[in-house]
Amino acid sequence: MNIGIIGLGNMGQMLVKGLCKSGMISPRDLIVYNRTAEKATALRQLYPFQVAECAQTVCQKADILFLCTKPLDMLPLLRELSLPPHLHLVSVAAGVSLADLESVHSGPVSKVIPTVTSEENRGVSLYMNNAKVTPSERAALLQLLEALGTVEEITEAAIETATILTSSAPGLIAGILEEFAQAAVRHTPELELDSARRMLVETMIGTSLLLERQGLGFDQLIERVATKGGITQEGLSVLGRTLPRAFDDLLHMTTEKHTLLKQLVRRQNDSHTSKTPTQKGESQ
Numbered sequence: 001m002n003i004g005i006i007g008l009g010n011m012g013q014m015l016v017k018g019l020c021k022s023g024m025i026s027p028r029d030l031i032v033y034n035r036t037a038e039k040a041t042a043l044r045q046l047y048p049f050q051v052a053e054c055a056q057t058v059c060q061k062a063d064i065l066f067l068c069t070k071p072l073d074m075l076p077l078l079r080e081l082s083l084p085p086h087l088h089l090v091s092v093a094a095g096v097s098l099a100d101l102e103s104v105h106s107g108p109v110s111k112v113i114p115t116v117t118s119e120e121n122r123g124v125s126l127y128m129n130n131a132k133v134t135p136s137e138r139a140a141l142l143q144l145l146e147a148l149g150t151v152e153e154i155t156e157a158a159i160e161t162a163t164i165l166t167s168s169a170p171g172l173i174a175g176i177l178e179e180f181a182q183a184a185v186r187h188t189p190e191l192e193l194d195s196a197r198r199m200l201v202e203t204m205i206g207t208s209l210l211l212e213r214q215g216l217g218f219d220q221l222i223e224r225v226a227t228k229g230g231i232t233q234e235g236l237s238v239l240g241r242t243l244p245r246a247f248d249d250l251l252h253m254t255t256e257k258h259t260l261l262k263q264l265v266r267r268q269n270d271s272h273t274s275k276t277p278t279q280k281g282e283s284q
């Protein structure tokens with residue numbers, strides 16, 4: 001199977017590395033195109049995939065196409081391309097719905113929200129398919145996503161919040177840890193910032209291993225650490241007072257951003273369909 005990738009930024013590169021590292025595919029199964037050719041040339045030194053001379057070549061040669069451009073680059077690019085009707089189109093863009101994708105491709109369409117952690121073959125990929133995706137196309141997509149980590153089928157109604165928990169979360173967790181480290185050195189200037197960061201990284205990895213290998217729930221882990229009447233309990237009660245508001249705000253603001261992005265994508269679609277054929281020709 002030829003796996004096409006258009007766009008070799010964070011997500012396109014993650015797909016190349018995650019899929020190749022998993023051993024599920026050979027780099028030669030990948031056909032890749034990026035607007036800036038140097039990115040593909042550099043990554044090809046490590047993973048000798050096929051490099052296409054243009055996006056259209058990827059569409060012609062691929063059985064499944066992962067489109068990894070930014071949300072607002074996606075529909076304009078798709079409209080420039082001639083997609084073979086059988087091509088399984090997979091978008092990774094936040095804010096681009098199955099309906100948006102169906103407006104440019106009459107064949108099988110899936111939406112996947114991957115995560116940067118899949119570069120290490122861990123993390124959650126969210127996905128949904130349209131009605132044109134056959135059982136064998138679904139199975140082929142799942143096999144690829146399972147090579148990248150855990151897979152969750154999701155609805156349009158849940159995908160935005162789930163995106164924050166799976167796909168934004170690596171960045172958010174890094175942001176939380178940075179704030180934690182900065183607060184530690186504000187509080188105790190004798191502690192060096194890099195040392196505080198190292199302590200937190202190692203502690204986060206150890207915490208993840210306890211949760212995973214021992215199957216501990218968050219509440220069980222808390223019980224093991226927070227001695228009754230002890231120090232951690234004080235910290236937890238501060239979190240209980242301050243974090244619900246912070247996370248409510250975070251989810252509110254990220255939902256607003258999703259809504260704005262969806263409006264902009266829809267507006268791109270509306271302005272395209274309202275143009276006369278002559279105007280369309282002029283704008284190309």
Ligand SMILES: NC(=O)C1=CN([C@@H]2O[C@H](COP(=O)(O)OP(=O)(O)OC[C@H]3O[C@@H](n4cnc5c(N)ncnc54)[C@H](OP(=O)(O)O)[C@@H]3O)[C@@H](O)[C@H]2O)C=CC1
Nearest residue numbers: 007008009010011034035036068069070071092093094114
């Ligand atoms: N980053 C993340 O963790 C996640 C991102 N996503 C989604 O993934 C998508 C990509 O994000 P990310 O990888 O971070 O973005 P990047 O900006 O890192 O990558 C986008 C890539 O698309 C390329 N590109 C743009 N236009 C074209 C074109 N016409 N033809 C070929 N290549 C093109 C760019 O090329 P050039 O090198 O020339 O700039 C760039 O390499 C977004 O839609 C985002 O919503 C989803 C989940 C997680």
Ligand SMILES: O=C(O)[C@@H]1CCC=N1
Nearest residue numbers: 093094163167168169
């Ligand atoms: O921040 C973003 O827009 C992308 C989508 C989810 C994770 N990164």
